[in-house]
Amino acid sequence: LMSQLLLLASSLSRSNQFCDAGTSSKLLIKGGTVVNAHHQQVADVYVEDGIIVSIKSTIMVGDEVTVIDATGKFVMPGGTDPHTHLEFEFMGTETVDGFFGGQAAALAGGTTMHIDFVIPRKGSLTAGIEAYEKKARKSCMDYGFHIAITKWDETMSREMELMVKEKGTNSFKFFMAYKGALMINDEFLLEGFKKCKSLGALAMVHAENGDAVDEGQKKNYRTWNNWYVIILNTCYDFLCCVILLEGEATARAIHLADFVNTPLYVVHVMSIDAMEEIAKARKSGQRVIGEPVASGLALDESWLWHPDFETAAKQVMSPPIRKRGHDKALQASLSTGLVGTDRCAFNSTQKALGIDDFQKIPNGVNGIEERMHLVWDIMVESVQISVTDYVRLTSTNGCQNARIFNICPRKGAILPGSDADIIILNPNSSFEITAKSHHSKLDTNGKVEVTIAGGRVVWENNELKVAHGTGRYIKMPPFSYLSDGIDKKGCLLSKLPPSPSGESQIQHLKSF
Numbered sequence: 266l267m268s269q270l271l272l273l274a275s276s277l278s279r280s281n282q283f284c285d286a287g288t289s290s291k292l293l294i295k296g297g298t299v300v301n302a303h304h305q306q307v308a309d310v311y312v313e314d315g316i317i318v319s320i321k322s323t324i325m326v327g328d329e330v331t332v333i334d335a336t337g338k339f340v341m342p343g344g345t346d347p348h349t350h351l352e353f354e355f356m357g358t359e360t361v362d363g364f365f366g367g368q369a370a371a372l373a374g375g376t377t378m379h380i381d382f383v384i385p386r387k388g389s390l391t392a393g394i395e396a397y398e399k400k401a402r403k404s405c406m407d408y409g410f411h412i413a414i415t416k417w418d419e420t421m422s423r424e425m426e427l428m429v430k431e432k433g434t435n436s437f438k439f440f441m442a443y444k445g446a447l448m449i450n451d452e453f454l455l456e457g458f459k460k461c462k463s464l465g466a467l468a469m470v471h472a473e474n475g476d477a478v479d480e481g482q483k484k485n486y487r488t489w490n491n492w493y494v495i496i497l498n499t500c501y502d503f504l505c506c507v508i509l510l511e512g513e514a515t516a517r518a519i520h521l522a523d524f525v526n527t528p529l530y531v532v533h534v535m536s537i538d539a540m541e542e543i544a545k546a547r548k549s550g551q552r553v554i555g556e557p558v559a560s561g562l563a564l565d566e567s568w569l570w571h572p573d574f575e576t577a578a579k580q581v582m583s584p585p586i587r588k589r590g591h592d593k594a595l596q597a598s599l600s601t602g603l604v605g606t607d608r609c610a611f612n613s614t615q616k617a618l619g620i621d622d623f624q625k626i627p628n629g630v631n632g633i634e635e636r637m638h639l640v641w642d643i644m645v646e647s648v649q650i651s652v653t654d655y656v657r658l659t660s661t662n663g664c665q666n667a668r669i670f671n672i673c674p675r676k677g678a679i680l681p682g683s684d685a686d687i688i689i690l691n692p693n694s695s696f697e698i699t700a701k702s703h704h705s706k707l708d709t710n711g712k713v714e715v716t717i718a719g720g721r722v723v724w725e726n727n728e729l730k731v732a733h734g735t736g737r738y739i740k741m742p743p744f745s746y747l748s749d750g751i752d753k754k755g756c757l758l759s760k761l762p763p764s765p766s767g768e769s770q771i772q773h774l775k776s777f
């Protein structure tokens with residue numbers, strides 16, 4: 266049931282729904298169960314000027330304060346989606362929603378901050394971030410930026426420093442796939458990892474073997490229909506390979522990060538293979554974070570074989586959605602992690618660019634609006650995780666997401682001094698998700714009834730009240746807990762003695 270939500274909602278656009286933003290600067294949320302990652306208690310929450318002021322069992326206020334009754338409901342930090350692409354120019358087109366529209370959808374689903382990926386412009390990070398600053402100007406929700414590194418030279422190295430020291434970013438994504446477009450090779454990956462380490466920034470990877478994916482695509486699978494037929498006839502051999510390619514690249518990135526001794530964040534983990542590589546590294550003490558995404562948790566590959574091109578094409582993303590079983594395994598691995606979406610939505614006209622050649626289907630799925638409900642339904646309703654764990658997974662809470670990106674406790678917590686980004690979730694309310702292009706309606710349990718962003722009620726009574734320019738850019742400082750004491754651990758690279766003239770480092774490596 267929930268697995269269909271992503272499909273149905275993908276053409277849901279909220280870009281037209283806005284009126285005045287809620288104005289009261291003083292709010293009291295009364296009688297709800299306040300949930301943080303470490304603790305839950307029935308309490309009142311008082312908010313003033315966009316900041317949480319106090320949390321106490323009973324708070325008395327005057328008439329000037331707007332009171333929201335949360336009795337019987339959960340009061341939780343708004344979600345942070347660590348992985349989105351709004352207004353992203355990709356594969357010959359651009360994602361459907363701009364920042365404002367995508368953010369409005371997010372707010373309606375209980376997400377109050379997202380981190381988007383800046384793509385360099387003409388090889389320049391500065392020009393790239395300036396373009397994204399412009400795109401984000403009308404934001405109605407708080408946002409931060411990761412920076413994609415798509416080539417390597419001295420300028421890139423200098424610009425990375427600038428991004429961290431002057432632009433408030435602390436994470437860089439390296440693409441090991443999309444050959445001929447965004448992909449970089451291992452030599453540059455190593456350079457990038459070293460630079461990240463020196464800056465206290467987090468290295469992120471899109472882990473697939475780009476050369477092999479490219480080869481496989483060129484060789485056999487040119488058209489959508491042929492692809493479809495060949496794969497049915499060959500027992501998913503191709504897809505099995507594709508899983509190995511994700512596992513391979515994940516392992517490679519992990520080993521290279523270990524070699525450099527820098528923390529690593531693997532985005533959109535879609536397969537058991539990749540997940541197991543991450544688990545193995547974590548067990549050995551390496552600082553590796555895996556990010557499953559809503560689509561990987563909720564969907565399985567059967568959608569890709571839907572006879573209707575439109576339905577199938579909606580599921581096309583990289584790495585691909587896997588066979589049934591991977592979804593459940595990713596869910597089971599979630600208890601200590603976090604969840605993103607990789608929201609990169611294209612409409613059916615855009616997806617149809619690949620109707621005669623599946624390689625041209627713009628890669629990407631939806632989920633920014635559905636993530637909070639999906640995780641609630643899949644993980645909490647099924648009793649796989651507790652409500653406090655839910656906060657940890659979705660809200661970038663005190664321990665995971667927000668801490669990884671060094672924005673805790675400003676985000677991800679209901680504590681005095683935290684931003685008033687709060688959702689009220691009614692566990693006893695079921696609701697329907699519909700999409701204009703579809704006829705069916707689906708029920709789901711648990712509903713975000715109220716979203717408060719920066720102290721403003723932006724979602725209530727199924728109505729959005731968002732306004733241009735109310736979202737703020739959130740700077741994310743370097744040297745998060747992941748960088749703590751990293752040098753004490755030492756690494757192969759730093760243990761290599763300085764290279765005396767005439768002697769290769771390999772000699773030293775041998776005697777080491």
Ligand code: URP
Binds near residue numbers: 629
């Ligand atoms: O298919 C995907 N994942 N599209 C978005 C770009 C990326 O690789 O994250």
Ligand code: ZN
Binds near residue numbers: 471532533583
């Ligand atoms: Zn990616």
Ligand code: ZN
Binds near residue numbers: 348349607608
């Ligand atoms: Zn992405």
Ligand code: ZN
Binds near residue numbers: 702703704
């Ligand atoms: Zn339909």
